[in-house]
Amino acid sequence: MNIDKFQESMYQLIVQTSTNLPRDVRRAIKSAKERENAGTRAAMSLDTITNNIKMADDNVSPICQDTGLPTFKIKTPVGANQLVMKEAIKNAIVQATKDGKLRPNSVDSLTGANSGDNLGFGTPVIKFEQWEKDYIDARLILKGGGCENKNIQYSLPCELDGLGRAGRDLDGIRKCIMHSVYQAQGQGCSAGFIGVGIGGDRSSGYDLAKEQLFRSVDDVNPNEDLRKLEDYVMENANELGIGTMGFGGETTLLGCKVGVMNRIPASFFVSVAYNCWAFRRLGVAISMETGDINEWMYQEGEHIDFGAAEAELETAAAAETAEQTNIVTLQAPITEEQIRGLKVGDVVQINGMMYTGRDAIHHHLMDHDAPVDLNGQVIYHCGPVMMKDEHGKWHVKAAGPTTSIREEPYQGDIMKKFGIRAVIGKGGMGPKTLAALQEHGGVYLNAIGGAAQYYADCIKSVEGVDLMEFGIPEAMWHLKVEGFTAVVTMDSHGNSLHRDVDKSSLEKLAQFKERVF
DSSP states (O other): OOHHHHHHHHHHHHHHHHHOOOHHHHHHHHHHHHHSOTTSHHHHHHHHHHHHHHHHHHHTOOSSSOOOEEEEEEEEETTOOHHHHHHHHHHHHHHHHHTTSSOOOOBOTTTOOBOSSSOBTTBSEEEEEEESSSEEEEEEEEEOHHHHTTOEEEESSEEETTTEEEOSSHHHHHHHHHHHHHHHTTTTOSSEEEEEEESSOHHHHHHHHHHHTTSOTTOOOSSHHHHHHHHHHHHHHTTSOOOGGGSOOSOSEEEEEEEEOOOOTTOOEEEEEEEOSSOEEEEEEEETTTOOEEEEESOOSOOOOOOOOHHHHHHHHHHHHHHOTTEEEEESSOOHHHHHTOOTTOEEEEEEEEEEOOHHHHHHHTTSOOSSOOTTOEEEOOOOEEEEOTTSOEEEEEOOOOBGGGGTTTHHHHHHHHTOOEEEEBSOOOHHHHHHHHHHTOEEEEOOTTOHHHHHTTEEEEEEEEOGGGOTTTSEEEEEEEEEEEEEEEOTTSOBHHHHHHHHHHHHHGGGSSOOO
16 A cells, blocks of 8 residues: 555545534534524524534634544554554644644643644554455544533443433433433533443443444434434433523434443443534545545535525524624723623623633633733633744634633632633533622623634734643633624623523423433
8 A cells, every 4th residue: 555645545534524524414503503493592603603614614724623632443454554554644643733734632641741743642542443345444533622521421320410310221321311411511512412332341331432423423223222212312302402502492412323232240331422513523435555535434415515695694694683682892901890781691792802721821820920911801711723824923723612611610719810801611610600700790701612713713813822831722822803702601690591501401301200212
């Protein structure tokens, strides 16, 4: 095999997976958009999502800034040199990172140092398997940290909020899957997809769950019991009312795939791999002789390009008219009086400066001064994809929000310490932050998770960067923005949309305690 051709084929697989959603996922998102009620926050979110998909197509740029941990599943003919192929894959990863198609995401777990090229012990994940066919089947999934953190594993029997006891049977498995959707809320960028692994041990169960995500959204499970279980979950999970981004709405789940394997008598695990709407996985069939791609997978059926058709423009306009009746323009630095005037449900547009801050920044600021004056400013929970041009100037390639709940131990204290007035992220935050917003006069703004191209377009320039020792995703970027739109979901009066949706969806979950399939 021509290994240079193989390396180029793997590079193309990486680029297309990062920038171009497969057809089966597009169709699922289109169906969700058609089910949603016009003029709601969920409809507005889906408009933004489909706009973002189109922008990623046009720009050949990452759909979401969190390009995750690249995980390859590769089947090779007997006799293929997997060592050489592995080296070629790593080279392709390095090139894709350099070209801004992947964010540098490989971090030393002890020192926190970012390798800068997505290589390191354990990254990327490459799993080889031999088979009898004469070509290479290579598949890749880019699963971001927000949805990865909503994976969950149950050990049966167990007690579940709202559902009571889950036993070692199909009904217990049903309860676990329904609970897994509830617990994800909007933090995993719903509406999402889930892969479920029944049986195995703790590690093989999770492997089986993630393997289900390589199935087509449209396929039918050959196991009749599992087919009925998948159908049940798809029908009923969308009654929980969690909706897109956790804003409430008609669609919470876009796909459910379940697999089963044997276990030992003492253990009964149900493992769930949660994936966001930006379901980035593709596959290729590669010639063993030439290294060229002969076929792309997951591309059967109708292609939805989410072009700006007239009807879609009218839907977006209607959503803006109905939902955005109270658009508030904020220019940093923002006053406490302006913040106190906001309430849950308001839509804001931010102009001026904002500063990114994720896990490393929040940890650092607890014990250090800020590198810039943050009084009255906006912190954006974001780890962007950045590239330097030939003049050494930084440009934003992708910049959607990260999951905010990770900053819950720090956020309230940091807002009060530095006078920060607004925090932007996704999925909401908890009671400690809510109390600080009320005491200090702050607000939490929910941006649309995964909409990395949409928000990158709002960033007009990079004015500076601090703390680059933490790596590109964790540095503090100084961003000048224009028309950056987000929704108030936690205000300074003690109100939280996330708390309300969690409560209402738990009440709805309880309705499924005795409902069997």
